[in-house]
Amino acid sequence: MKSFAPQPGARWRGRGTAFQKAGRQVECTLLVLWEDGYKDPWLILTDLPPAASDAAWYGLRAWIEQGFTITKRAGWQWHRTRMTDPERAARLWLAVAVATLWLLSVGGEADETIPASTLLDVTALCPGRPRTRRATRLRLVSVFRQGWVALLVALLRQEPLPEGRLIPAPWPAGPAWEEASHTPAPTLLAAA
Numbered sequence: 001m002k003s004f005a006p007q008p009g010a011r012w013r014g015r016g017t018a019f020q021k022a023g024r025q026v027e028c029t030l031l032v033l034w035e036d037g038y039k040d041p042w043l044i045l046t047d048l049p050p051a052a053s054d055a056a057w058y059g060l061r062a063w064i065e066q067g068f069t070i071t072k073r074a075g076w077q078w079h080r081t082r083m084t085d086p087e088r089a090a091r092l093w094l095a096v097a098v099a100t101l102w103l104l105s106v107g108g109e110a111d112e113t114i115p116a117s118t119l120l121d122v123t124a125l126c127p128g129r130p131r132t133r134r135a136t137r138l139r140l141v142s143v144f145r146q147g148w149v150a151l152l153v154a155l156l157r158q159e160p161l162p163e164g165r166l167i168p169a170p171w172p173a174g175p176a177w178e179e180a181s182h183t184p185a186p187t188l189l190a191a192a
Contacts, residue, residue: 005034005041013050031055057171070100070144100144105164107147 004012012032017025029048033055034041046053072079076096083089141149147164154161 002041004030004032004043008034008036008038010034010041011055013053013055015050018045029053031058033058066142067100070142071096074142075100075103075144075148101166102164103144103147103151105147105166106150106162107143107145107164108166109162109164110146110150111143 004010010032011034013029015027015029018028018030019025026045028045029050031044031046031053032041033044042055042058044055044058070076076099078096081089081092083092150162153159
């Protein structure tokens with residue numbers, strides 16, 4: 001596997017077959033990304049075509065999993081619904097998606113107004129390099145929860161509901177992919 005990204009700074013993507021054992025083989029895309037400062041590369045299998053996938057997007061996985069947490073126990077309590085009709089569930093999912101977007105936009109604005117002087121300094125508790133980007137700073141209260149509280153406060157005070165403003169971050173991007181210079185072996189990964 002090291003031949004796909006032999007040193008830090010290398011990246012590769014291509015189609016192939018994963019696993020050697022008959023009956024367990026999978027036609028897939030292999031994404032390899034070895035960023036500077038890391039001991040090993042990322043090796044990611046996906047069903048997306050190579051041109052439609054990027055290993056840098058895998059970094060969004062934590063964000064996506066937080067979305068599932070909000071949808072389930074930490075926010076909308078989806079796990080308590082007993083819906084079995086897919087059409088009703090689809091309508092509810094649409095409402096949950098819109099409401100989540102609204103809460104995140106309101107909570108994001110509320111988060112921006114918190115003075116840095118009121119935040120706990122937890123840098124001594126975090127090993128490694130300090131977090132310098134505001135987007136990755138540690139929060140005691142999630143943006144979702146801040147939006148929830150802002151809406152509840154407006155309702156209790158009988159004030160107009162805050163609208164919020166969402167400015168999406170750009171998709172992660174990295175250097176150009178290495179595709180043509182290396183042809184993958186017929187089998188990409190051996191079964192463990």
